[in-house]
Each structure stands twice: as structure tokens, then as C-alpha cells.
Amino acid sequence: MTTSPDRVRRFHLQIDESADGSRRIRFRGSLVLLELEHVTAQLQVLGERPFAGHTSLDLQDLEYVDSAGAMAILDLAEKIKAQSGSCPIDHASPTVQGLLNLIDIQALNQPPLIGIGGQQDFITRLGDGFLEFLRDSSQVIIFLGEIIIDLLAVCIRPRIVRWGDVILTMKRTGVEGLPIISLIALLLGLIIAFMSSLQLRQFGANIFVASLLAIAMVRELGPIMTAILVAGRSGSAFAAEIGTMKVNEEVDALTVMGLNPMHFLTLPKVIASLIVVPLLTMYANLLGIIGGLIVGVTLLDLTAYSYIQETRNILTVFDFVSSYIKTLVFAFLIAAIGCQRGFQVRGGAAAVGQATTSAVVAAIFMIIVVDSIFAIILTYIPR
Amino acid sequence: MKTADAEPIIIVEHLRAEFGDNLIFRDVSFQVKRGEIFVILGGSGCGKTTLLKHLIGLYRPTAGKVLVNGVDIVAQDPSEMEQVRKGTGMLFQAGALFGSMTLAENIAVPLQQYTNLPAKIIDLIVRMKLSLVNLTGYENHLPEELSGGMKKRAGLARAMALDPPILFFDEPSAGLDPVSAVELDLLIKGLNAALGTTMVIVTHELQSIYLIADRIIMLDKETKGIIAEGDPRELRDHATEPKVSNFFNRKPAGEEYIRLAQKLRLEMTLVETRRGG
Numbered sequence: 001m002t003t004s005p006d007r008v009r010r011f012h013l014q015i016d017e018s019a020d021g022s023r024r025i026r027f028r029g030s031l032v033l034l035e036l037e038h039v040t041a042q043l044q045v046l047g048e049r050p051f052a053g054h055t056s057l058d059l060q061d062l063e064y065v066d067s068a069g070a071m072a073i074l075d076l077a078e079k080i081k082a083q084s085g086s087c088p089i090d091h092a093s094p095t096v097q098g099l100l101n102l103i104d105i106q107a108l109n110q111p112p113l114i115g116i117g118g119q120q121d122f123i124t125r126l127g128d129g130f131l132e133f134l135r136d137s138s139q140v141i142i143f144l145g146e147i148i149i150d151l152l153a154v155c156i157r158p159r160i161v162r163w164g165d166v167i168l169t170m171k172r173t174g175v176e177g178l179p180i181i182s183l184i185a186l187l188l189g190l191i192i193a194f195m196s197s198l199q200l201r202q203f204g205a206n207i208f209v210a211s212l213l214a215i216a217m218v219r220e221l222g223p224i225m226t227a228i229l230v231a232g233r234s235g236s237a238f239a240a241e242i243g244t245m246k247v248n249e250e251v252d253a254l255t256v257m258g259l260n261p262m263h264f265l266t267l268p269k270v271i272a273s274l275i276v277v278p279l280l281t282m283y284a285n286l287l288g289i290i291g292g293l294i295v296g297v298t299l300l301d302l303t304a305y306s307y308i309q310e311t312r313n314i315l316t317v318f319d320f321v322s323s324y325i326k327t328l329v330f331a332f333l334i335a336a337i338g339c340q341r342g343f344q345v346r347g348g349a350a351a352v353g354q355a356t357t358s359a360v361v362a363a364i365f366m367i368i369v370v371d372s373i374f375a376i377i378l379t380y381i382p383r
Numbered sequence: 384m385k386t387a388d389a390e391p392i393i394i395v396e397h398l399r400a401e402f403g404d405n406l407i408f409r410d411v412s413f414q415v416k417r418g419e420i421f422v423i424l425g426g427s428g429c430g431k432t433t434l435l436k437h438l439i440g441l442y443r444p445t446a447g448k449v450l451v452n453g454v455d456i457v458a459q460d461p462s463e464m465e466q467v468r469k470g471t472g473m474l475f476q477a478g479a480l481f482g483s484m485t486l487a488e489n490i491a492v493p494l495q496q497y498t499n500l501p502a503k504i505i506d507l508i509v510r511m512k513l514s515l516v517n518l519t520g521y522e523n524h525l526p527e528e529l530s531g532g533m534k535k536r537a538g539l540a541r542a543m544a545l546d547p548p549i550l551f552f553d554e555p556s557a558g559l560d561p562v563s564a565v566e567l568d569l570l571i572k573g574l575n576a577a578l579g580t581t582m583v584i585v586t587h588e589l590q591s592i593y594l595i596a597d598r599i600i601m602l603d604k605e606t607k608g609i610i611a612e613g614d615p616r617e618l619r620d621h622a623t624e625p626k627v628s629n630f631f632n633r634k635p636a637g638e639e640y641i642r643l644a645q646k647l648r649l650e651m652t653l654v655e656t657r658r659g660g
């Protein structure tokens with residue numbers, strides 16, 4: 001008769017040694033998982049210490065046993081058998097016997113079908129890491145190429161894109177990103193204007209705060225800061241969304257329905273980013289300059305008119321065009337890398353998390369690299 | 384062991400459940416006896432999963448009482464809940480294995496959390512559980528590397544890690560081929576016989592109901608409660624409620640489907656005329 005494990009008395013082992021040198025190990029009470037903690041050490045000793053005579057196990061007084069307990073009994077019997085040839089298990093009740101029969105002790109010692117990756121030395125891991133980086137880079141480049149081809153296809157057949165999704169992504173990436181971008185751009189403008197004025201004031205060159213800030217914002221800070229914010233807000237979201245769809249086999253479902261996941265998922269995001277990120281950047285530039293204007297008017301005794309005039313004089317069309325092109329490249333990279341990391345997801349929830357992190361890190365890395373390249377090229381372009 | 388006078392291990396009294404304005408159960412009462420295989424039946428969307436989640440304390444009822452092993456689940460006293468959780472296991476509809484862990488790690492989670500056993504013993508227990516569900520050798524596989532039926536069995540091994548006296552199953556054989564399904568049924572039946580585990584199972588599969596169920600309750604969407612309770616074979620042969628007998632005899636309930644079946648001259652109509660004639 002099975003009784004509930006929580007109402008039976010504690011388990012203990014009793015060892016009867018008889019005159020003829022044999023011993024009998026009696027299991028008394030109830031042997032359940034939690035009891036196993038207390039008797040593991042004792043069982044280990046019984047199983048491993050050599051014993052000359054014959055050993056048998058007696059389950060007469062075993063009141064209840066669960067599968068962990070049954071396993072412990074079989075394991076002990078097996079170890080003793082290995083030493084002294086035999087170890088009968090006596091007086092098992094039908095219930096206990098049924099449980100003992102259920103457990104296949106041989107299976108416990110079978111090696112796993114596949115191993116787990118062993119420890120490798122430093123050089124091997126370094127090499128693996130480098131190869132992984134190369135593989136990853138080539139995958140990203142292939143993916144970017146596919147997107148470019150698809151974007152050209154869109155120009156010919158606009159119908160392949162779901163424009164509703166484009167609008168939705170524009171809203172998520174653009175409109176919903178405005179508050180944080182406003183805040184950071186304005187503060188950035190205020191801080192740069194304030195910090196530079198501390199130096200420039202010494203030379204009576206207050207008015208150059210305006211030109212310094214305008215050039216810094218439009219050429220570098222506006223595009224970079226916006227791109228990093230978008231990578232953090234939206235690039236990660238793209239990766240998480242597509243990654244989760246991948247895990248749930250939704251991407252496979254799209255393919256089976258004859259819908260190209262690339263057209264369905266990637267293109268709307270890339271197109272929306274290409275539209276929205278330049279707009280966000282211009283907005284950030286404007287707010288940064290407004291931040292500078294506030295500092296100029298309140299702290300530096302400049303008039304709003306002279307500040308704006310100075311800003312207009314220093315900025316050229318070339319600045320705007322080059323900044324716009326740079327921003328387009330950023331937008332493309334953020335969206336494409338986000339999607340690519342999403343499609344790479346294999347496995348479960350943890351993989352989605354990794355893809356999201358990697359989307360942000362890779363996008364920011366690419367933003368910095370591309371920005372440096374632009375800086376060099378723009379220096380050598382005659383204007 | 385499975386006599387009618389066995390004591391109840393789960394007691395549900397006047398359970399009322401609603402999501403916002405959506406009333407799921409009006410007044411549900413039943414008991415599950417220690418050591419029996421108890422099956423919850425019903426059409427899709429009638430609240431089987433919801434009922435199961437009330438039994439394990441994931442949802443709280445609007446009114447009524449749920450006692451599991453003598454503990455009032457509705458009160459949700461933290462230390463009592465921990466006791467209940469240790470004493471229950473659940474096999475989720477899709478397995479719910481942790482995707483980033485190997486099978487061995489998945490099964491070891493509750494063992495590491497609730498016991499102080501040395502790693503060697505935990506490893507041994509994990510292998511034993513895997514062999515119980517016929518997955519010997521798969522300890523280093525990731526869930527994604529397994530078929531649906533294997534995932535279900537691995538989920539069962541994890542649910543059984545602590546040898547809980549009560550196991551809950553949400554549609555264990557859904558999505559399995561008939562062979563894997565009947566193998567899982569036999570596994571459930573075997574574990575029930577050997578370990579005396581009380582099993583509460585949600586399923587639709589008639590064959591598996593006849594094979595494993597000691598007692599069933601049938602839920603209904605319109606009634607928002609239980610419309611039948613008892614031995615499945617008895618209900619098949621003697622149920623008077625049309626919804627119940629339709630279910631057990633696999634007959635459509637809607638007028639339009641009956642007409643469609645006649646038009647298609649489906650086997651069931653033939654069987655019926657043959658029986659009638």
C-alpha cells in the first residue's frame with residue numbers, strides 16, 4: 001500500500017551481520033528524494049567499501065519509495081554485485097517491485113549520444129573567434145547585398161512591400177522616438193555651448209559658440225547621436241521581434257505561405273528607417289542649435305538674431321548633403337543589422353536576448369566605422 | 384489503491400472564474416482522489432487549460448475554494464505554496480523546456496533548487512528520469528534538437544524530477560503521431576501504477592481516455608460548468624445528455640454538419656444505420 005511521502009517516519013538503514021560472515025542491509029521507513037540527502041554518504045560507503053561475505057538487501061520494512069529512492073537501492077545492489085558477484089533484493093512489496101522493474105539500471109551508465117563541447121586552449125579559441133568573426137561579417141555583407149537588391153526590386157514593383165507595416169514602423173521608430181531625442185539633443189546643445197563658451201569668452205570670441213555648435217551638430221554629433229539612439233531603441237526591437245518569430249516558427253510559416261520573409265519583415269523596417277532617421281537627425285540638429293541659442297542669449301549676451309545669422313553663415317549646403325547621405329547609410333545599417341541578427345536566432349529565449357544585444361553592439365560598431373570613413377572621404381573632397 | 388473510497392487529494396468547491404467580463408466557470412465543484420488518473424474533457428475554448436491553471440495556483444478564482452493536498456491554493460500563503468509546488472509537476476502544452484539548456488540541465492533545475500544532493504547523485508537521478516521516459520543518452524541534447532514527442536517526454540521527465548504526488552498534463556498527446564501518443568499514454572499509466580502518482584490530464588483523444596482514465600469530468604462552454612462526471616466507458620454507453628454522447632461517439636452536434644455527413648455518406652452515418660437496422 002502506498003502512503004503519502006509526507007506522513008511517514010524517517011528513513012534509516014539497519015545492517016545485520018550474521019556469524020557466517022554475511023550481512024543483510026535492511027531499509028526501514030520511507031526512502032524519498034529528500035531523505036536521500038541524509039543517506040547518500042552512507043550508501044556510498046556501503047557500495048564501495050570491500051566486504052568479504054555475501055550481502056543481501058531486505059526491503060521488508062520499506063514503507064514507501066519514490067523513483068529516486070528505488071534508483072538508489074538498485075545502484076547499491078549493482079555496486080555490491082560488481083564486487084561480490086551477487087546481491088539479492090528480498091521482500092520487495094509488489095508496488096516497490098513494480099517500481100524497481102521500471103528503472104533500467106543499465107541505462108544510467110550509458111554514455112550520452114552527443115558530448116558537450118570540451119575545454120579548448122587559448123590559441124584555439126582565439127582562432128575560432130576570428131573565424132567566427134569572418135563568417136559573421138560575410139553573412140552580414142551577403143544580407144546587406146540581398147536587401148539592396150530587394151530595394152531595387154521595390155522601385156520596379158512597389159507592391160511587394162506592405163506599406164502599412166512601413167507606416168507602423170515609421171511611427172514606432174520615428175514619432176515614438178521624438179521625446180528622448182528631443183531631450184538629449186537639447187541637453188547636448190546646451191552643454192556644448194556652455195562648455196565652449198567658458199573657453200571662447202576668454203578671447204571675447206563668444207559669437208563663435210554659434211558656429212562651433214552648428215558645425216559640430218550638423219556634421220558629427222547630430223547624425224551619430226541619433227543613430228546610436230535609434231540603434232538602441234529600434235535596432236534592438238527589430239532583432240527581438242524577428243528573433244521571437246523565428247523561435248515560434250512564424251518565419252517558417254511565412255515561407256510556407258509563399259511570402260518572402262525578407263519582403264515581409266525586413267523591407268518595411270529598412271524603408272521606414274531610411275525615411276525616418278534622416279528626419280530625426282535634422283530634428284536633433286535643430287534642437288541642438290536651439291539649445292546653443294538658449295545659452296547664447298541667456299549667458300553670453302548675444303542677440304538671437306546675431307546667433308542665427310552666424311549659424312546660417314557657417315553652414316553650407318555641402319554640410320547638409322553629406323550629413324544626409326551619412327545618415328541614410330546609418331539608417332540602412334541599423335535596420336539591416338537588427339533584422340539580420342533576428343534571422344540568425346536559433347534556439348530559445350536566451351538566443352533572442354543575445355541577438356538583441358548583438359544587434360545594438362554591431363550597429364554601433366558599424367556606425368563608428370562608417371563615420372570615420374566619411375570623415376576621411378569628406379576631408380579630401382574639394383568643395 | 385484506486386478504490387472509490389480513496390481520500391481526495393484535490394478538492395474544488397464552487398469555483399467561479401472570469402476574465403474581466405468573460406465568465407468561464409459559474410460554479411464548478413469536483414474532487415480528485417489520491418492515485419487516480421483524472422481526465423478533464425471538453426471542446427476547445429471551454430476552459431480546460433484555465434481550470435488546470437486554477438488547480439496549480441497560476442490563476443486565482445473570483446470565488447470558491449481549491450484545496451491541493453490539504454493546502455488552500457486560493458490563499459496563496461508563500462511558504463505553503465512552496466510546499467504545494469514541490470508536490471506538483473506540470474507538463475505544459477508545448478513542453479515549455481528551457482531552450483538554452485540541455486535536457487539534463489532542464490531536469491536538474493528543480494533538483495538543484497529544492498534539494499542539497501551532491502552533483503553526482505543529481506546527475507544519476509537525471510539519467511534515471513530520462514531512461515524512465517525512454518530518452519536514455521539524450522542528456523546533452525538541446526530541446527530544439529528533439530522531435531515533438533521527445534520534447535513532451537522530456538517535459539514529463541522534468542515534471543517528475545521531484546517525484547511529486549500530483550502531476551498535471553495539458554493535452555499531452557496533442558500534436559503527436561498515434562504511436563508516440565499511445566507510448567506516452569502507456570508511460571503515464573505505468574508511472575501511475577508504479578509510483579501511485581495522482582494524474583490530472585486534459586485531453587481530447589478518445590482512445591487515450593479509454594486507455595488511461597479512471598474517471599473524467601466534461602466541461603461545457605454554454606453551461607460554463609461540468610456536464611458529465613464518471614467512468615468514460617459508462618458515459619459512452621449510458622449518457623443521456625446529447626453533448627456527452629456525441630463526444631464519446633464522435634458525432635457532430637451541429638445540424639449543418641449532420642447534413643454534411645449524410646451528403647458525404649461518411650462512415651459514421653453508415654455505422655449508425657447499420658446499428659439501427
Ligand SMILES: Nc1ncnc2c1ncn2[C@@H]1O[C@H](COP(=O)(O)OP(=O)(O)O)[C@@H](O)[C@H]1O
Binds near residue numbers: 429
Ligand atoms: N489569460 C486570459 N485572459 C483572458 N481570457 C482568457 C485567458 N486565458 C483563457 N481565456 C479565455 O478563456 C476561455 C478558455 O480558454 P482555455 O482554458 O485556454 O480553453 P481550452 O479549453 O481550449 O484550454 C477562452 O474563451 C479564452 O479566450
Ligand SMILES: [Mg+2]
Binds near residue numbers: 431432
Ligand atoms: Mg488549452
